[in-house]
Amino acid sequence: MKKVVVVDQEACVACLACTMACSEAFYKEQVPELACIRIEEEAGKLKTYVCVQCGKCAEVCEAGAITANKKGVYMINKKLCVNCGKCVEACPNGVIVKSPDKEVPSKCIACGKCVEVCPQNVLAIEEA
Numbered sequence: 001m002k003k004v005v006v007v008d009q010e011a012c013v014a015c016l017a018c019t020m021a022c023s024e025a026f027y028k029e030q031v032p033e034l035a036c037i038r039i040e041e042e043a044g045k046l047k048t049y050v051c052v053q054c055g056k057c058a059e060v061c062e063a064g065a066i067t068a069n070k071k072g073v074y075m076i077n078k079k080l081c082v083n084c085g086k087c088v089e090a091c092p093n094g095v096i097v098k099s100p101d102k103e104v105p106s107k108c109i110a111c112g113k114c115v116e117v118c119p120q121n122v123l124a125i126e127e128a
Contacts, residue, residue, distance in 0.1 A: 051093065
């Protein structure tokens with residue numbers, strides 16, 4: 001399975017380079033709220049949330065628009081998606097994004113853009 005993993009949470013400085021790269025990749029604009037990765041402060045510490053490719057989004061997709069590819073990455077088929085938002089609600093890490101002006105939500109496809117731009121090497125691509 002291919003996925004983005006947090007390898008050194010302590011090194012994160014919340015520079016948001018990862019969120020900017022993700023939103024740029026999906027939406028051609030740098031808006032952290034549109035990224036399929038989140039950084040939040042919890043109890044005085046930073047926490048990075050990424051898609052763990054758990055498949056909960058696929059389980060709730062009544063249209064059958066979310067399936068795993070041969071590398072185990074769950075992908076949204078834009079032609080099948082009815083934009084109901086159930087996948088957004090089901091995501092345990094809150095990293096499926098539904099932009100109000102787009103026809104379908106977006107989720108991490110393990111492209112690695114966030115990994116490439118992280119100056120602190122917080123993230124990595126894992127292939128199991």
